[in-house]
Amino acid sequence: MSDGSASTSEADLSAAWQAAVDRLSPGARVWVFPAVPLSFHNDIVIAAVQNDLARAQLESRVRPVLEQALSRELGTEVRLVVTIDASISPPEPLALEDPPGRYSALDDDEDDDEDHFVPQWGPAPTPVTGRPANIAEARLNPRYLFENFVTGSSNRFAHAAAVATAEAPGKAYNPLVIYGDSGLGKTHLLHAIGHYVLGLYPSSRVRYVNTEEFTNDVINAIGERRTGELKRKYREIDVLLVDDIQFIEGKEATQEEFFHTFNALHNENKQIVMTSDRPPKNLKTLEERLRNRFEWGLTTDVTPPELETRIAILRKKAANDGLTVPADVLEFIASKVQTNIRELEGALIRVTAFANLNKTPVDMNLSQIVLKDLVSAGGDPEVTSALIIAQTSAYSEFSIEEICGTNRQRDLVLARQIGMYLCRELTEMSLPKIGQEFGGRDHTTVMHAVRKIGALMTEKHAVFNQVTELTNRIKQQARQS
Numbered sequence: 376m377s378d379g380s381a382s383t384s385e386a387d388l389s390a391a392w393q394a395a396v397d398r399l400s401p402g403a404r405v406w407v408f409p410a411v412p413l414s415f416h417n418d419i420v421i422a423a424v425q426n427d428l429a430r431a432q433l434e435s436r437v438r439p440v441l442e443q444a445l446s447r448e449l450g451t452e453v454r455l456v457v458t459i460d461a462s463i464s465p466p467e468p469l470a471l472e473d474p475p476g477r478y479s480a481l482d483d484d485e486d487d488d489e490d491h492f493v494p495q496w497g498p499a500p501t502p503v504t505g506r507p508a509n510i511a512e513a514r515l516n517p518r519y520l521f522e523n524f525v526t527g528s529s530n531r532f533a534h535a536a537a538v539a540t541a542e543a544p545g546k547a548y549n550p551l552v553i554y555g556d557s558g559l560g561k562t563h564l565l566h567a568i569g570h571y572v573l574g575l576y577p578s579s580r581v582r583y584v585n586t587e588e589f590t591n592d593v594i595n596a597i598g599e600r601r602t603g604e605l606k607r608k609y610r611e612i613d614v615l616l617v618d619d620i621q622f623i624e625g626k627e628a629t630q631e632e633f634f635h636t637f638n639a640l641h642n643e644n645k646q647i648v649m650t651s652d653r654p655p656k657n658l659k660t661l662e663e664r665l666r667n668r669f670e671w672g673l674t675t676d677v678t679p680p681e682l683e684t685r686i687a688i689l690r691k692k693a694a695n696d697g698l699t700v701p702a703d704v705l706e707f708i709a710s711k712v713q714t715n716i717r718e719l720e721g722a723l724i725r726v727t728a729f730a731n732l733n734k735t736p737v738d739m740n741l742s743q744i745v746l747k748d749l750v751s752a753g754g755d756p757e758v759t760s761a762l763i764i765a766q767t768s769a770y771s772e773f774s775i776e777e778i779c780g781t782n783r784q785r786d787l788v789l790a791r792q793i794g795m796y797l798c799r800e801l802t803e804m805s806l807p808k809i810g811q812e813f814g815g816r817d818h819t820t821v822m823h824a825v826r827k828i829g830a831l832m833t834e835k836h837a838v839f840n841q842v843t844e845l846t847n848r849i850k851q852q853a854r855q856s
């Protein structure tokens with residue numbers, strides 16, 4: 376195609392790059408997808424990726440085969456140079472037929488199709504390869520990738536175990552159990568394993584499930600005599616990712632079904648990964664035979680991140696979302712929120728949303744004002760969903776029945792969504808549990824509400840003010856009771 380002594384046109388390089396990628400095995404392509412070819416000159420192809428990790432992976436895993444394939448396409452022996460450019464947007468892999476659209480904050484339908492997890496703001500997530508049907512079945516959040524996971528001493532071992540498990544499902548640690556307090560990245564790691572497996576083995580069948588959903592499936596299957604369907608759903612897969620396994624405590628039928636599911640998968644060397652809020656040995660009302668099985672593989676914990684990691688997490692989140700936040704503000708937020716990464720992210724959203732709404736830059740002064748509640752001494756009071764629902768009702772002047780009911784009048788939907796958002800922010804309740812409290816809604820509806828209110832806060836003064844005022848009322852009330 377060219378001798379590389381002169382520059383090749385962008386279109387030619389891009390065609391040659393695509394053809395070279397097509398020559399690679401599906402497993403190798405995963406590492407090339409994040410890269411964008413920039414130039415070909417003097418036998419050197421320069422490509423860019425968004426970050427260090429993508430470069431390290433591309434270089435260590437596929438550089439020789441990619442150089443070989445590029446050499447064939449370009450008709451000369453080429454050398455590949457990989458640079459980092461955070462502003463590039465990698466192309467969508469061809470395998471994705473129907474990529475999810477971006478979330479629109481103006482869309483007020485509370486029950487959108489929530490199997491598509493879509494980010495609030497910022498660049499589109501790195502695409503996952505795999506068959507579209509398998510991707511849909513897996514139900515993974517596209518943001519929860521290893522690339523977006525910041526490691527530090529609090530989570531390094533769990534992260535390494537997760538990567539090792541994802542590289543060789545069913546072979547490294549089976550089961551892998553990750554435990555730790557709320558908001559420390561367990562679900563993130565669980566989804567990241569799923570993405571990674573689908574990237575490496577596109578035809579594999581991965582399924583993410585929260586234990587509360589699993590329990591509901593068991594109850595429904597028994598009630599409706601559809602146990603065959605249940606077995607197919609959870610046993611005819613390669614990787615089962617089970618979130619919040621502590622919710623299986625005391626549920627006999629669910630434990631029984633999970634015991635058989637576990638055995639069926641484990642016997643076939645299929646991978647099981649579970650998260651829990653405590654180590655399996657502390658799950659008191661768990662049948663001994665299950666506890667015993669949970670300890671067959673590897674159990675690892677995640678602990679609250681130290682200051683440096685918290686700052687790094689905020690920095691990454693700000694970069695991913697295209698936010699400009701001065702270093703002293705990141706440090707300030709990280710020093711105030713110490714034990715829960717979800718809250719850490721929530722604090723960053725509040726500060727940047729406030730600045731955005733008021734068209735002022737983010738600085739220390741503004742951050743101190745916005746986060747004054749966090750700064751105030753005394754720690755956080757215990758907040759319950761009942762309190763949040765009652766306060767949301769009083770504040771919005773809709774009754775509790777209406778908040779938890781099905782009427783979809785615009786203002787009522789907004790009040791309901793704010794209530795769900797605050798439950799996620801102020802309590803440690805899981806998404807399915809919050810859904811239950813709000814009239815038996817699905818966890819995907821709660822997730823939609825959380826994302827939507829997060830986005831609206833950056834766009835609408837009224838929503839920002841409502842959320843802030845309601846938060847203060849709820850905390851005040853909780854302190855008094």
Ligand SMILES: Nc1ncnc2c1ncn2[C@@H]1O[C@H](COP(=O)(O)OP(=O)(O)OP(=O)(O)O)[C@@H](O)[C@H]1O
Nearest residue numbers: 523524525556557558559560561562563688716717
């Ligand atoms: N090390 C990390 N790097 C980047 N983001 C992180 C990290 N750990 C957690 N997060 C982010 O913090 C938020 C909360 O994490 P996650 O939902 O995984 O916590 P969890 O431990 O599963 O909590 P819960 O037990 O309440 O479900 C997510 O948005 C996640 O992406």
